Amino acid sequence: MKQTNAAPALQAPKRRLWKEILKHRYLYMMVLPCIVFFIIFNYIPMGGLLLAFKDYKFNKGILGSPWVGFDYFQTFFNSYQSGMLIKNTLIISGMKLFLYLPFPIILALMFNEIRNKWFKNISQSILYLPHFISWVVVVGLVQRILAPDTGLLNQFISGMGGDGSTFFMMEPDYFYQIMFGSHLWKSIGWDSIIYMAAIAGVNPDMYEAAKIDGAGKLREVWSITIPSITPTIVILFILSLGNILSAGFDQLYLLRTPGNMHLADILDTYIIQIGLQGGQYGYATAVGMMQGVIGLILVVLANKISRKVSDTALW
Structure with missing residues (x-):
């Protein structure tokens, strides 16, 4: 009798699930292209991670190539370049993650205080536009502006009586400023959108209560707006940690000069060099896999710590 009663009890949740799916079928149909996209371009290619453990041979394919175990990982960490590559990646990604973090938040707060709709729309359009410009064009503009003698900056320095022949792109002392400045200009407007959406969701009654209590605009921002959007900031920060070892190939590859x-x-430029240019597909896959694994570990740890400290987490 127990076995006969168990089957209908297990089928009931399944029937309810299918009823919910049928009820919201149009919403699921809208999500379907996104799911298919990630399956095709994110999950299926994961099978290629086998290359990290195999000596890939074109005539044998991935499955037929001989296993090499963890040899590629040992080779990378024994390489004289590994320390420099990891250090550079951490410095650049750290600047983009920690140093860059306040800028889109501040911009969103500034946009939120603009009352003139015409000026607000124009300002947002101008700051969103760089996001849609490729890094090839952006770096080309940077090279033109910073070119020796003929560049806009050098001409300005010459006009002020200084030396206008500095080759900024070749000088290592200016690299981090150029890298961070171009990243800031390209990304700040687009990244501020999600913070603006979070600010729009703040209860207006809280601001009214603060005004009655005599709070000024800065006090409202500090005591109401920022605490209200803190969960959004934490979630985006946790997600960004997954890319801590991926500092951005396009920008850095184009900004590289002998100087x-x-x-x-x-690591991103190194993977392209040894993989596509050098033909060491297994070795390049191993380095890329290391990036992903470390990023996953950091996301899980940060999510766990955030849940304990602030009750805000991805899961």
């Missing part, structure tokens, strides 16, 4: 190469060479 700053010892600072601009990162």
